Amino acid sequence: MDRRTVLRATVAGGAAAFSGSLWAGAAVAAPAQPGPSPYGSLRTADGNGIQLPTGFTSRVIARSRQTVSGTSYTWHDAPDGGACFVAGAGWIYVSNSEITPGGGASAVRFNADGSIASAYRILSNTNQNCAGGATPWGTWLSCEEVSRGYVYETYPQGGTAAVRRAVMGRFKHEAAACDPDRRVIYLTEDESNGCFYRFRPNSWGNLAAGTLEVLVAGSATSGPVTWARVSDPDGSPTLTRSQVSGAKRFNGGEGCWYDDGTCWFTTKGDNRVWAYDAVNQRIDLAYDDSLVSGTAPLTGVDNITGAGSGDLYVAEDGGNMEINVITPAGVVAPFLRITGQSSSEICGPAFSPDGTRFYFSSQRGTSGSSSGGITYEVRGPFR
Template identity: 65%
Template sequence: MDRRNFLRAAVVGTGTVAFGFSVTRTSIAYPAVPGPSPYGALLSADANGIMLPSGFTSRVIARSTQTVAGTGYTWHGAPDGGACFADGSGWIYVSNAELGSGAGGVSAVKFDANANITGAYRILSNTNRNCAGGPTPWNTWISCEEVDTGYSWETDPWGVNPAVRRAAMGRFNHEAAACDPVRRVVYLTEDKSDGGFYRFVPTTWGNLAAGTLQVLKTDLTWATVPDPDGSPTTTRKQVSGMKVFNGGEGAFYRNDKCYFTTKGDNKVWVYDAAANTLNTVYDDNLPGGGTGPLTGVDNITGDTTAGDLYVAEDGGNMEICIITPSDVIAPFLRVTGHSSSEVTGVAFNPAGTKMYFSSQRGSSGSSSGGITYEISGPFRTTP
């Protein structure tokens, strides 16, 4: 067995690197290595050009610049980060528009209990390069602007309340947000080669209007960012000893842990807030040479019950890869014929029976060619 399967991933703490040699389930949790998917091999591409495991099917939900079926709403271009929200017996899927020059924002599609589309509408407009974000425990969507002077915007998936700019969360090249209800903070990633990993501590949990922006240091302590507005000095240049991450992308929180990705080095990380440790969940540079199946790491989410993680590729071979609790990484699906696109917005409906994602630029390679999909099938409920 490879040495990687015995050594615990390096844990950075108080300036040291420690290795654990116990072979308990906890100690060999990271990093994941290639292996067979729990869903089996991918089959030939279906009518929508998607390779799926046996028993799974795909459906096109929306196409950029075209009207969403059964509604009068035109779907936005360059669909990116997304999430689902429970709506009675149905649900809502929200999707960012990664468009510049004030053409960005967020759209929503509403489904009934049988996954029929019952509506589509805009919930944020006139913003820039809304890339990723994250849902809140109080059922709002934080949409993040991926520009150097970008803001986080809090939006209402139902489209009833107006979107609100949350300036206290900092002005920088925002990517994703992940809420930690235990410590009552919101983790934030930054899409820069020398970016930081932040947390926003609201003055009142459930209200993002005011609070403190902090950034992780190399010794795994959190330091307050003196000027969250980032002017004239950008936030990532304000704190000495900041831990640098190479191109922060997606983020997902579950059970005291924030998982996040960095595209510059093709890694999936986990910050364990309870233990205050930082580990590498996945590194595409495999021992002995070669690379793993996941390249161009981007959006990340988890299923509702089995404990699996799903990571979308920006480029690569247009896959969504699964990382299981037993430390195996494997392709879950592949989009064919979209070589100039990226996979974005991966999210599950509340019951965990439907997966949503987009090919941001579709087969055309243009932001007007985006396609949003739904995947149905026997998603597992136990590891």
């Protein structure tokens, strides 16, 4: 996967795409280029096989088919999308399981000092749970990456059964991101001719009823967009992506992250990061692997998350097993690299609620199989 990659800030008329966010000060006159990481260069691999900048350390949180330390719970196969939630004085990290059948999602609860308090299952008997997204009301949307798959609303705190939210559409779901300002949820679709959707709940905080819409635009990579209602979210007999004429096609929708008026989402088929400006209703190509000559630091774009600094963190599916940081100043650089796991992919990047700890998984670990997944934590001087 030696493809060229670069972060691209919007240019000329597209500059408004980042207005009102931490990206508003980005240089918009030209595509940004790879440059020095705000954290410095990567050191040699630590005992866990992870290369990190100076001042950062890693630890293993869980391994597939092994009990989570200090608990009796066996961690799931193929850990994928994840997110963190406040839990009293501590927090919870939730992780999907991308296997069929079985799938589902698990959670690890941490004490205030970072020690593991417990681990448990929050979703069972589903299929190929890939990514998803956290809601402002503290639930985790776990998405099935299968044809006419469902979104399941799960409860990280435990003790409450997950609920299937069929009204959010049946398609090959990937990720979700909540926009509390417009009270909608954005959804990506992992198809080579997939779409970008938004779900409008009738009542914010209640996903039992609402309207599914699809983004409509021309073939250009930037410009104004509109939204059109998907008349049959069930996708049968006509698939959701085939119901609206003019729906914009995206090549393999993956990660999705909303912050301060912008929803960032990735497409793995063409190694791009897109920026949907929800304020001005336009899209722009924020990242494209064909815009840099020579070797780019980031290939195989996949899961994405953000930090309070405005930095984006993009995980690689393949590539050289890195998570790259993309700064508002237009710099793309490696933040970490996993060594000795070339047959895996990095999934589920998420920060703890206070922003001091960073979680992610290697889906297949050193074995290259779903039973070899490893979930990690990184600590250090995050900005």
